[in-house]
Amino acid sequence: MPPSASERSALVIGCGAAGLMAADLLSRAGCRVTAIDHMPSAARKLLRAGIGGLNVTHSEPLERFLERYQTDYPPLLTAIRSFGPQQLIEFLHELGVDTFVGSSGRVFPSTMKASPLLRAWKARLATQGVNWLLGHRWLGRNEQGGHRLQNTVGQHLDLHADICILALGGASWPRLGTDGHWSAHMPQACAPFAASNVGVEIELTSSWQHHRGAALKDCRVNIAGLSQRGDLLMSTYGLEGGAIYALSPALRQALAETGSATIELDLRPQLSSADLLRKLQAQASKTSLSNRWRKAGLRAVEMDLVRDHLDRALWKDDAQVVACLKALRLQVSALRPLAEAISCSGGVRASSLDENFMLKSWPGVFCAGEMLNFDAPTGGYLLTAAWASAHAAAHAALAWSAQMRAGREGL
Ligand SMILES: Cc1cc2nc3c(=O)[nH]c(=O)nc-3n(C[C@H](O)[C@H](O)[C@H](O)COP(=O)(O)OP(=O)(O)OC[C@H]3O[C@@H](n4cnc5c(N)ncnc54)[C@H](O)[C@@H]3O)c2cc1C
Structure with missing residues (x-):
């Protein structure tokens, strides 16, 4: 169980697969979570991924599974070791989503689609008190360390919280919300995007x-x-x-x-x-x-x-x-162009993060999901990495904020 986090506030910015996982864990731990996305609804890429059959993970042995990733950030592999295919399947079952293993070893929800999963997940997040702030684009941080947002009519809003998880996705399929523009607000931390899993x-x-x-x-x-x-x-x-x-x-x-x-x-x-x-x-x-x-x-x-x-x-x-x-x-x-690619490489560099998915330049801000610079083939590896990294980042964020609070209170 995550450490107790009563009274702590958390922002989860980007409500795709990774953001939903972070919001779930943080709210279950007792944080007051605000989940923010610039699109009018959450998880559009996850829904799109479900159109051809949502391949959530793969049933091959874990060591073989881990070999599929190209990354220079070992904590990503550690995260998959602790929240990998098996734990993910259990997590989905707990949400009421049955899964099956296809003939190729790929794992799918029994309905093949993402919508039943998303429905069940949003219902659980509602019971855990997650507050949604949709139609708000993240524009980086202000001088006080708050997060700058802009709504669809151009009005600005600055939010502060004890914890922040960025889960802003990559830069493929921009019409689903994943335009990668966020990287302009942290250019030193990012490697350029390039198309992956593409024709x-x-x-x-x-x-x-x-x-x-x-x-x-x-x-x-x-x-x-x-x-x-x-x-x-x-x-x-x-x-x-x-x-x-x-x-x-x-x-x-x-x-x-x-x-x-x-x-x-x-x-x-x-x-x-x-x-x-x-x-x-x-x-x-x-x-x-x-x-x-x-x-x-x-x-x-x-x-x-x-x-x-x-x-x-x-x-x-x-x-x-x-x-x-x-x-x-x-x-x-x-x-083919990045806009047509299933995924991308590029994004937040390993060297910009500590070993707990936290940005070295912005203590208290953690990154998860496809915004991290890694590459993996199709076959369920992309979603597994998004979920595993969000799981690890949320736990690390809880531990970090508990440590900060203890420090402030002189414990
Ligand atoms: C056609 C297609 C099929 C796929 N099929 C599979 C599959 O079967 N199996 C698999 O493992 N993977 C699949 N993928 C890849 C998978 O969907 C992604 O790896 C996964 O969605 C990444 O999750 P994420 O949460 O990191 O990013 P995303 O799901 O992309 O979520 C990022 C969120 O951040 C929001 N956002 C971005 N910028 C801002 C901003 N500035 N302010 C506020 N919000 C912002 C976006 O709107 C989005 O909601 C597929 C992808 C595509 C395109």
Whole structure:
């Protein structure tokens, strides 16, 4: 149980996944919590995330789970160790939200959506006395250490509290409220934002026109010694999907260094080159090329990709076709814009925080969620980090304010 915090006031600024967790813990500990957001309603990104199935966490072993994060802030991993997938699932069950583990090991609410979770959570926050102040944008701190807010008609309001948790999110999908503008009020503390878990633009060949919207099921994407398996979607500009999203950090680095990046697609990772070659060679050579390929199990989109990428003179060379299917080289020219990204890197640097998520330059102000500078793939890792960091930040804030009070009272 968090330490008792009767009489203490707390501001939670940013009411997404992380802010709700912080508001919950602080109010349960007895703080008078004001939860602030500049949008007219809370947790818009969480609701949006629920549209395709809210993947809250992952069921893989914790050590493997932790390896998914790229961060230079070890307290984030410590926070996930103490409030990780298992604790999160228990937390959701306590809220009345049942969960299940999908075939890929991902964990979802049984309804798949975020709205029942949000409804139950808001009801609990109401019983715990959380006061909402929506439509108020955080504009940094004033000279007295208070927090400066502006409402939708431009009026200013300064608020002071014993505790403040900032949970302002990243900078992707700005229309949901996460515009990253907050970083202008603490520029020294922040690394620039960059898109993560995002589609890539590639040099389009004619197959792209014919197969726009087609799924490339269970591929392997390779880049610079890294590899990711999963589904891809051929979009109007290039590729989207979990397998390419997970490689965002490597792609970002390659693009920054050389201006372009080459990926290799293994369209048939389930089969070795030798097995694929045997399948092709088992087809009678007298039938048409398309028929041979079709009978060997190639789909129309794969045939067209081979035709695009292999010299016509080599189409009848089965070994060359196999080499093309196992390592289709695509030139990536750019990541899609930050506004379209599922998440971002950048935000509050590790060096700006103490080991308890508190800003070194603003004692008493703690940060949580996607506003922290870390990277993780899709698969429930993003929400788990948001919730775990908020859990840790709220506990640290309670302990810090208790210490301050004891100091003031000379205990
Ligand atoms: C389409 C999509 C699907 C996703 N699906 C998943 C998924 O299935 N699983 C998963 O793990 N993750 C998913 N994510 C990522 C996940 O939603 C985020 O990682 C998570 O919401 C981050 O929580 P947060 O509380 O840190 O930030 P947010 O949820 O972004 O909340 C930040 C809050 O701060 C408010 N705010 C910002 N600036 C100010 C300001 N200046 N003043 C006042 N308020 C401000 C915003 O309005 C917002 O309410 C998805 C994201 C997207 C876009």
